[in-house]
Amino acid sequence: MRRMVEQILRCTKCRIYTLERKCTKCNSECLTTKPAKYSPEDKYAKYRLEYKKKEQGLQNNTTKDI
Ligand SMILES: [Zn+2]
DSSP states (O other): OOOOOOOOEEETTTOOEESSSBOTTTOOBEEEOOTTSSOSSHHHHHHHHHHHHHHHHHHOTTOOOO
């Protein structure tokens, strides 16, 4: 059996890799780096955006960017 690989995320600003959902440096959102998870096509980009919003809503109800 294969183990699931830990999810590697990357800060969209610093472009550093991390396992945290929030960058420890700039506190911005970190995204998964797994290739081919999403299609570059627009219709999928839309879904990705929705997913992102949902995730943020679940996690950061009171968080606001400064
Ligand atoms: Zn960062």
